[in-house]
Amino acid sequence: MSSQQISLKDTQQLKLKEVQSQQAKLKILQNDLEKLNVKIGKNEELAPEDIEFISELGWFSALSVAIVAVTAAAVL
Numbered sequence: 192m193s194s195q196q197i198s199l200k201d202t203q204q205l206k207l208k209e210v211q212s213q214q215a216k217l218k219i220l221q222n223d224l225e226k227l228n229v230k231i232g233k234n235e236e237l238a239p240e241d242i243e244f245i246s247e248l249g250w251f252s253a254l255s256v257a258i259v260a261v262t263a264a265a266v267l
Contacts, residue, residue, distance in 0.1 A: 206265035213258040220251055 227241055237245075 203265055206261055210258065210261055210265060213254065213261065217255065217258065220254075 223244065227237075227244065230237060230241065
C-alpha cells in the first residue's frame with residue numbers, strides 16, 4: 192500500500208469517527224425533540240428551557256448540514 196493510500200484511509204477513518212460522533216449528537220437531539228413534541232401534543236405549558244431549546248434549533252439545523260457535508264466528503 193502506498194503512503195497516499197494509507198493517508199486516504201486515515202482521512203476516511205477520521206471522517207467516519209466524526210460522522211459517528213455527530214450521529215450520536217443527533218440521536219440526543221431527536222430524543223429531546225420527541226419529548227418536546229409530546230408536551231406540545233398534550234398542550235402542556237412549555238418551560239423556559241423548552242423555549243430556549245426551540246430558539247436554538249437553527250444551530251441544530253446547521254449541525255445536520257455539517258453532517259451531510261462530512262458524509263459527502265467521506266464518500267468522495
